[in-house]
Amino acid sequence: MNPKKRRRLAFALALIAAGAGGAVLVITALKDNVLYFYSPSDVVAKHVEPGVAFRIGGLVKPHSLHHGKGAAVMFAVTDGRTTIPVTYAGVLPALFREGQGVVALGALNQAGEFAANEVLAKHDERYMPPEVVDALKRSGRWKEGEAK
Amino acid sequence: MTGEIGQLALCLALALSLVQAVAGFTGSAAANAGARAVASSAALGLFVFVALAFGALTFAFVTSDFSVLDVAQNSHTAKPLLYKITGVWGNHEGSMLLWILVLSIYSAAIAFAKRGGERLTSAALGTQGILAAAFILFILFTSNPFLRLDPPPFEGNGLNPLLQDPGLAFHPPMLYTGYVGLSAAFAYAAAALITGRADAQWARAARPFILAAWIALTLGIALGSWWAYYVLGWGGFWFWDPVENASLMPWLVATALLHSALATERTGAFRTWTILLAIAGFSFSLIGTFLVRSGVVTSVHAFANDPERGIFILMILSAAIGGALSLFAWRAPKLEGGTGFAAVSRETMLLANNVLLVAAVSVVFIGTIYPIALSAMGTRISVGAPYFESLFAPVFMALLILVPLGPRLAWQRGDFGEALRILSPALGLAALAAAIVLAVAAPRSLAGAGAFALSAWLIAASVIDLMRRGRFSAIPAGAFAAALAHAGLGVTLMGIAGTTIWKSEDLEVLGPGETMEIAGTTLRFVGVETVEGPNFIASRATLDVMNGNTVVASLHPEKRVYPAEQSETVNTAIRTNVLRDLYVALGDKRDGGRWTVRAYVNPLAPLIWLGAGVMALGGLLSLIGRLRGARLARGAVSPAPAE
Numbered sequence: 060m061n062p063k064k065r066r067r068l069a070f071a072l073a074l075i076a077a078g079a080g081g082a083v084l085v086i087t088a089l090k091d092n093v094l095y096f097y098s099p100s101d102v103v104a105k106h107v108e109p110g111v112a113f114r115i116g117g118l119v120k121p122h123s124l125h126h127g128k129g130a131a132v133m134f135a136v137t138d139g140r141t142t143i144p145v146t147y148a149g150v151l152p153a154l155f156r157e158g159q160g161v162v163a164l165g166a167l168n169q170a171g172e173f174a175a176n177e178v179l180a181k182h183d184e185r186y187m188p189p190e191v192v193d194a195l196k197r198s199g200r201w202k203e204g205e206a207k
Numbered sequence: 208m209t210g211e212i213g214q215l216a217l218c219l220a221l222a223l224s225l226v227q228a229v230a231g232f233t234g235s236a237a238a239n240a241g242a243r244a245v246a247s248s249a250a251l252g253l254f255v256f257v258a259l260a261f262g263a264l265t266f267a268f269v270t271s272d273f274s275v276l277d278v279a280q281n282s283h284t285a286k287p288l289l290y291k292i293t294g295v296w297g298n299h300e301g302s303m304l305l306w307i308l309v310l311s312i313y314s315a316a317i318a319f320a321k322r323g324g325e326r327l328t329s330a331a332l333g334t335q336g337i338l339a340a341a342f343i344l345f346i347l348f349t350s351n352p353f354l355r356l357d358p359p360p361f362e363g364n365g366l367n368p369l370l371q372d373p374g375l376a377f378h379p380p381m382l383y384t385g386y387v388g389l390s391a392a393f394a395y396a397a398a399a400l401i402t403g404r405a406d407a408q409w410a411r412a413a414r415p416f417i418l419a420a421w422i423a424l425t426l427g428i429a430l431g432s433w434w435a436y437y438v439l440g441w442g443g444f445w446f447w448d449p450v451e452n453a454s455l456m457p458w459l460v461a462t463a464l465l466h467s468a469l470a471t472e473r474t475g476a477f478r479t480w481t482i483l484l485a486i487a488g489f490s491f492s493l494i495g496t497f498l499v500r501s502g503v504v505t506s507v508h509a510f511a512n513d514p515e516r517g518i519f520i521l522m523i524l525s526a527a528i529g530g531a532l533s534l535f536a537w538r539a540p541k542l543e544g545g546t547g548f549a550a551v552s553r554e555t556m557l558l559a560n561n562v563l564l565v566a567a568v569s570v571v572f573i574g575t576i577y578p579i580a581l582s583a584m585g586t587r588i589s590v591g592a593p594y595f596e597s598l599f600a601p602v603f604m605a606l607l608i609l610v611p612l613g614p615r616l617a618w619q620r621g622d623f624g625e626a627l628r629i630l631s632p633a634l635g636l637a638a639l640a641a642a643i644v645l646a647v648a649a650p651r652s653l654a655g656a657g658a659f660a661l662s663a664w665l666i667a668a669s670v671i672d673l674m675r676r677g678r679f680s681a682i683p684a685g686a687f688a689a690a691l692a693h694a695g696l697g698v699t700l701m702g703i704a705g706t707t708i709w710k711s712e713d714l715e716v717l718g719p720g721e722t723m724e725i726a727g728t729t730l731r732f733v734g735v736e737t738v739e740g741p742n743f744i745a746s747r748a749t750l751d752v753m754n755g756n757t758v759v760a761s762l763h764p765e766k767r768v769y770p771a772e773q774s775e776t777v778n779t780a781i782r783t784n785v786l787r788d789l790y791v792a793l794g795d796k797r798d799g800g801r802w803t804v805r806a807y808v809n810p811l812a813p814l815i816w817l818g819a820g821v822m823a824l825g826g827l828l829s830l831i832g833r834l835r836g837a838r839l840a841r842g843a844v845s846p847a848p849a850e
Contacts, residue, residue, distance in 0.1 A: 081566065084598065085573055092594035093578075096587035114589060130714045130803050132795075149714060150440070150794030150805050153766065153775035 094164065099141040102167070109167045115143060116162040124157055136161060136173070145173045152180040210275050213263030214353040217343060220256040220311070223249045224339035227314070231333025235326050235401050243329045250318035250332050253339060254311040261295075261308045264352050268295050274359035277301060277352040283365035283771045285742040293376035294366045299500065299516075300352035302379060306496075307342050309380075309387040313416065314339065317391060323398075323412025330398035331391070338390055341523045349516045365771035368743065374434040382427030382454060386492040388420025389457060392464065393489035396482040397531060400538040405482055410472035413485065415833050417468055420488075421461045422826035428454050429819035440777040440792035442712065442807035444703075444815055447595040452575040453495035456568055460488040463564040470557045473618055476548060479539045480561070486531045491568075493524045498575070549620040556613035563606040570598040607661050607700070610693050611668030614686065629675060633667035648709060658704035665697030684832025691825030699818030705811025714794075718801040722753070726808035728789060729753040730762070735793070735802060743767040745778070748793045748802065752782065764793040764804075788812040 096114045097107065107113060115136055123135035123144075131148045134157075145163055155161065155178065165175035227249035234243035264277070268291050273279040281298040282291060290297075296305040314335045321328045346352070369375070395413035399405040431454065436444040445451060464484040470476045497520045548554040574590045581588055611633060615626035627634075640663035641656040648655060669690035676682045715723040717732035724730075733749040745765040751758040762780035769775070782789040787810045794803030 081569070085570065088594045088598050089574070089577065089590065092591040092597075094589045094591055096589065126797060130716055130794075150792065150803050153777050 096162075098138045099136055099143045100138055102143055102173075103141050107167060109169055109171075112164070112166045114162055114164050115145070115173055116160070119155065119157045119159060119161050121157045136163065143173050144171075145175050145178075147175040147178055149176075149178070151178055154180040156180070209263045209267050209272060210353040210355055213260045213267075214351070216256045216259040216263065217347060217353070220253055220260065220307075221340060221343040221347065223253045223256060224336050224343060226336070227253060228333050228336030228340060231329050231331070231336050232401070233333075234329035235333065235398070237326065239329075240325070243325055246329050246332045246336070247318040247321075249336070250311075250314040253336075254315040257304075257308050257311040260353075261304055264301055264304060265292060265295050268292065268301075271363065272359075273361075273363050274356055275352070276354040276356045279356050279360050279363045281366055282363040283742065284362060285771060286366060286371070287741050289373070289376060290366060290371045293370075296379045297366050297370045300346070300350045302383075303342065303346050303350050303500075304352055305380060306383055306387060307339065307346065309383045310335065310339050310342065310390060313387060313391045317394065317416075320415075322415070323395070323404075323409055326402050327395070327398045327404060327409060327412060330401040331394040333401075334394035334397040335390065338394070338527070341526070345516075345519050345523065349519050362771070365742075365769065368767065368769040368772055368774050368776045369438060371769075372434060372438060374430055374437070378427055378430040378434060381423050381430055383423075385420050385422075385424030385427050385461070386454075386457060386495065388416055388423055389461060389485075389488040389492045391416035392420065392461075392485040393527075393531065396485035397534060399482055399542075400534045403538065403541055405471070405478040405542045407472050407475050410468045410478075410481060414468055414472065415830055417461065417465055417485075418826055418830040418833065421458070421465050422823045422830065424454065424458045424461055425819055425823045425826065428458060429816050429823075433816050436812070437779050437781060437790075438776070440779050440805065442710065442790055442792075442805075442809060444706065444812070447574070447590075447592045449575050449579075450499050452571050453498045456571055456575075457488055457491040457495055459564050459568045459571070460484060460491050463561045463568075464488050466557045466560050470554050474548065474554065476554050477558070477561075479535075479542055482539065482542075483535065484561070486528070486535060490524070490528045490531075493520070493527060497521060497524055498579075548618070551616065551623045552621045553613055553616045553618050555621075556609060556616055559609050560606065560613065563602055563609075567599055567602045567606070570602065571595065574598075604657070604661065607665060607696065610665060610696065611672075614672050614689050614693075615668075630668050630671060633664050633671055636667045637661070637664040639663070650709075652708045655704050655708040658700055658708075662697040662701045662704075665700070666694045669694035669697075684828055684835075688825045688829030688832065691828060692822045693825075695818045695821030695823075695825060697818070698814050698821055702811045702814030702816075702818060705814065706809045709810045711808040712806075714803065714805050716797055716801050716803050718799060723804065723806060725789075725806045728808065730791070730804075730806060731758075732802070732804060733761075734800070735796075738765075740767065742771060743769045743776075746793065746796075748804070750780075750791055750804070752789065762789070762791050764791045766793050783813055785813050785817075786811060 094112055094114050096116060097105065099115065099117050101107075102115065117136040117138040120135040120137045120142055123133075125133055127133055127146070129148070130150070131146065132151060133144065133146050135142050135144050137143075145165075146168075147163070147165075160180070162179045163173060163175035164177040164179075165173055168174045227246050230242045230246035230249060233239050234246050264275075266272075267275045267278050268282050269288070271278065271282060271284045271291070273282075277298060277300045281301075282294050286294065294301075296302040314332060317328060317331050317335065392413055395409070395416065399409050431451070432444045435446065436442070464481065467477045467481045467484055471478050471481045497517065500516060500520060574594050578588050578590055611630055612623075612626055615621075615629055616623070637660040641660040644656040644659045645651060645653075672686065673682060673690050676686055711726040713723060713725045717723060719732060719734045722729050722731045729752070731751045731753050733751055735746050735748045738745045738747045745767045747763050747765045750762045750764070752760045752762065760782055762782055764780040765778040767776045767778060777792055779790060779792045781791075787808055790807040790809055790812075792805045794805055796802055
């Protein structure tokens with residue numbers, strides 16, 4: 060091997076090593092920061108442990124919204140089959156409505172309620188988060204035409 | 208009538224784009240001067256007809272012609288004129304028409320400027336012709352804005368109120384100028400491969416387009432993030448949302464491209480790499496368009512979930528990337544190599560810049576694409592912000608440490624010790640900044656101290672660089688541009704560190720006369736009144752900023768109801784003195800005239816966008832310097848130094 064070739068080989072090896080190191084870092088970071096999306100039925104079926112962060116999505120159950128002490132609000136998310144109570148200490152998005160789509164981010168507490176630290180609603184009347192559409196479809200409560 | 212004119216103009220534009228493609232490629236061979244003239248004329252004609260189509264659609268929007276489906280679905284007579292106009296691109300169909308308009312402007316500019324010689328221009332026009340044809344077909348088949356509605360409705364559905372905002376009105380045109388500007392760089396890369404010329408002159412020809420794209424992307428992203436900051440009411444400016452990432456990735460690649468093209472231009476180094484980056488830059492623009500327009504991600508940008516559109520864009524995407532990479536694999540080995548450089552040289556610094564930027568792009572790309580790939584297999588996940596922050600931040604910090612060294616090292620062989628000696632005052636200032644932050648800022652933050660040290664390093668080094676270059680008027684535009692852009696990075700970094708590390712946040716339920724306290728500021732809730740706007744009804748709160756018992760200022764956050772769109776928005780109130788933003792958003796109504804109020808104090812937040820503006824100004828300066836240099840060279844005056 061002449062010096063030029065040797066230098067090239069060393070460069071290629073360094074590149075592969077850096078790439079592999081980077082991949083390991085990326086995979087570790089991904090593993091720690093992935094949030095799963097569950098519909099209320101999934102939450103029951105998959106026996107999600109309390110304290111594990113995930114996103115829940117479905118429709119806000121009609122007449123389930125009420126205010127607690129201070130800034131706390133309570134409502135329930137349903138996919139038509141299963142209903143999960145949600146507690147949230149914060150301001151609900153402007154387009155939060157009973158009977159419409161919602162996605163919340165948080166974890167179950169010991170009481171089996173979903174303690175949300177972020178609540179997202181759809182952006183306008185014609186638009187529903189794809190995750191919610193998915194959850195409704197899976198529970199068989201999806202009516203075509205609601206997406207528009 | 209306007210609908211038919213628009214439709215016809217678009218069809219003629221399609222024909223012209225095909226002519227431009229065929230004539231352009233034919234003209235790239237030496238002997239075909241006639242074909243080259245045809246390609247240039249076709250490019251100008253393409254611009255005229257696309258502009259006509261765009262004008263027709265704008266006319267339909269301004270006159271509220273609801274017999275056009277797109278207008279009926281996205282406009283309303285009660286909308287202010289500004290939002291009737293910006294509504295043209297506030298929907299999928301119109302925004303794709305805007306995309307084509309920008310593309311045709313770049314095509315016309317390429318044809319007009321003829322940078323890098325006749326053959327290179329011709330091949331670039333051919334590539335642009337194909338792109339234009341593909342996107343016009345996309346519009347005509349899947350997203351025609353001129354479809355008619357019979358009978359026309361009496362009133363339109365209105366525009367999503369979130370988009371009825373001055374910040375967002377100009378965000379799409381700016382971002383598209385950037386996205387599509389990278390198509391010009393892409394076209395020049397393809398032209399280099401076709402004509403077998405990727406020398407310094409080629410890099411010089413492509414550079415203004417790269418610069419224009421980079422400036423527009425910088426401003427477009429800044430506008431979008433500013434909008435998110437004051438409209439969403441969460442006090443944040445960046446959420447690592449897939450749609451934000453879709454614009455960040457082309458920006459990162461464009462930044463890398465800007466720097467590697469600099470080396471290609473000066474010494475002919477990295478020529479194949481520069482070409483590859485130009486291809487990658489536009490590929491990321493297309494990936495961004497796909498992510499945003501196909502409805503695969505949840506966002507305000509996903510206007511409609513029409514799978515047909517997604518598949519069409521995916522086809523354009525794979526054809527463009529596949530075609531360009533095949534061309535690259537076939538022709539790149541034939542390009543002649545550049546000159547070598549020593550381990551300590553400006554080239555090495557530019558190489559490091561590129562390696563780190565590519566690493567940053569990879570991090571963002573994996574985090575963005577991974578959930579989408581998994582969702583295709585039925586698992587819905589999202590990647591949280593900590594993933595991006597924990598990987599992106601270290602890579603970018605490493606990059607920022609190196610930034611000031613680049614301009615101080617000579618081409619081909621630099622002197623590291625000399626550079627450090629010259630920059631030592633900046634190092635001292637950085638250490639001082641870190642010490643001050645550690646001593647003064649509460650809570651104490653090592654990351655914050657590091658960020659401020661880096662900011663000081665970047666800004667001070669830029670000042671030193673300019674001071675070393677002697678007389679103010681003798682400083683070349685390029686050096687000024689680099690100093691401004693690098694200092695701008697430092698300013699933005701201060702803003703980001705200030706808001707993320709030292710932000711105060713409070714949420715209270717307040718009745719009239721009650722007060723809340725945030726970061727030493729007292730806010731007194733006065734009450735909420737109903738105010739009527741042009742097309743909305745607002746609940747307008749009044750909060751007094753108190754100093755003891757005197758009222759210093761009043762803030763008026765609103766919640767607006769838009770009856771036409773049956774939608775609501777939150778309008779925050781921000782009081783800023785540049786060093787900090789007092790940010791208030793109105794929440795829900797509670798019993799007894801009480802409301803939830805969310806307040807933030809965001810230290811240094813305005814610096815985020817101010818810095819972006821400084822960066823863009825740097826880019827603009829470089830662009831002007833370039834174009835002036837080109838004019839001088841053409842006028843047979845001694846050409847201005849390239850940098």
